[in-house]
Amino acid sequence: MPVGLIIRKQPGVTRWVKWIWRPVALIPGAGPAEWRELRRDGDVVDYHAATMNLMVFSSDTDSYRVTLSARVPSLYVVMKDAESPVNDCPWTPKLITANAYEGQGYNESGEGLVELVPMPVPMIAWLRDFVETHHVEEEFIKRRRDKKRVDLVEDGKGDIRIRQTSDVFRAPRNSSGRLN
Template identity: 40%
Template sequence: MNADASMSLGVIVERREVENPWQDFAWRPIAVVPNAARGGRWRELQKGDDWVHFLAATFDLELFRGETEGYMTNLSQDPPLIYVVLREGEEAEDNDVEPFHVTACPFEAMGYYESGDEIVEGVPMPDNVMGWLREFVDLYHVETPFEKRKNKRHKDKQAGSRPRGRLGRG
């Protein structure tokens, strides 16, 4: 499916040391950067005593006309979020996680979260992305009124010919 609009977002991931016998680090997305440069390798941005921030990847945030209800839900939250999907690194030399996807639709993010295979976390939506998303929703959102479905009677050609008694005997 082709997106109706897109913007590139760089994903910033934090690696923090943890005291755990089975795990050396905890990984989580902490921010997105609009119009970040694309590159194949992770780039270290900042470093502290027990943490490091990396520009891990750049993705296109794609918007679709049919998902404006989700975007409106996101914009009504305080604060609106960009949802970052992380997956475990597949190769031994890879990092423990790899960014996989970004979305502004909380319903799509919930689908990834419910699968249980990915880490899904929201990061604050930058102001210019928020304005761009609002413009998109204003342009494409169509309010659909709720319509209750009406029950339809089942028309059976052999109405009343149901089996009677045990094994269909009268």
Template identity: 40%
Template structure:
């Protein structure tokens, strides 16, 4: 017997999806700026290291980096502005991220082909798998930064409104092979024994 849910079950699942955010926007976005630090390297073969350390809401769109402060040899920059987007198809990834002790935003930086800075910030995402493709290149930086409280509230509101728990679908149990009616010309998969064997008693001696 087929395990495919019947029409009423499919309709119930569709209704559940409709209830959990089908009428809400598929994507929402915010403009953000990534905070990046330049530090002297402790590696004798590398002069300096660059690392994203945070994100802030973008007060203005910028296509250049701005030095925020310099202290003890560490330079802190506000990198160029980019868009942080949330997508309905990635809600489960957001829920998983928010379940961590410290929710994060993944920042991707790639080597710059032009400009004064050695890297370009190309992606900010709250879904870890969206950044995974950049891990294969070798030269890219993929680093998590703490998600600020205001962004946690924003992501949680988006995910909670669109998250649809998996609908329960009742499955019909198939008959055990030994109990399937024997068809002419075919040997049974399992020989019937005891009380199931035709013409014999049930073994109670009655």
């Protein structure tokens, strides 16, 4: 599904940050656009920065269920540092994903900017219908413990290629059997 990304530019609140750029909204089914100004209110400007494809896969329906179960269902918007800034924006849109696990992975990597943007109601319904159609519940299978006895004491033999009179991994003992 093509998704338009709205990025808002607003004045910073400190002298060190002149402008704050952040994704604020999504347009489902948007046409192509590149930094088209949508709205201006004083110094605050909303841009239709890009239209990107939201890809969903039947193998990721478990992750989409996590996304839909959030208090506010949102998509992850991943942005990277801009090589050639447009409108002085330091970010370039890289990815829009509904996969909560993928978004969390980008968030933990510390690369670029990762923001959650609330999904419009039609997108929520579209994703919910996709999950209902393609989700297959997988039965949990508990792994059984091996039958190998790990409680038996073995003094180990060390490296079999080296001749030795005793175990090289055992602590040395004197003739009375006590540790030295």
